[in-house]
Amino acid sequence: QPMYLIRSTSIFDQILNKALNYSLKKKDEKQFINVRLQLLDQQYCLEMDRQLWQSYLDIGLQQHLW
DSSP: OHHHSOOHHHHHHHHHHHHHHOOOOSSHHHHHHHHHHHHHHHHHHHHHHHHHHHHHHHHHHTTTTO
8 A cells, every 4th residue: 555545544634635725524525535545546556567467468479479
């Protein structure tokens, strides 16, 4: 997990409030944002993995290894 997802809740809230220029006060709002950030992080990691494996495949095909 990225550092911003494992920081203490109060630090994370401060960073998020400053970035959004809005104070999230409700617990469900904070939980919603946190879950969405985790999903975005997972999506990003999966896309990086896909690009890496695609580059391996492309190199293998160019070098006639497959």
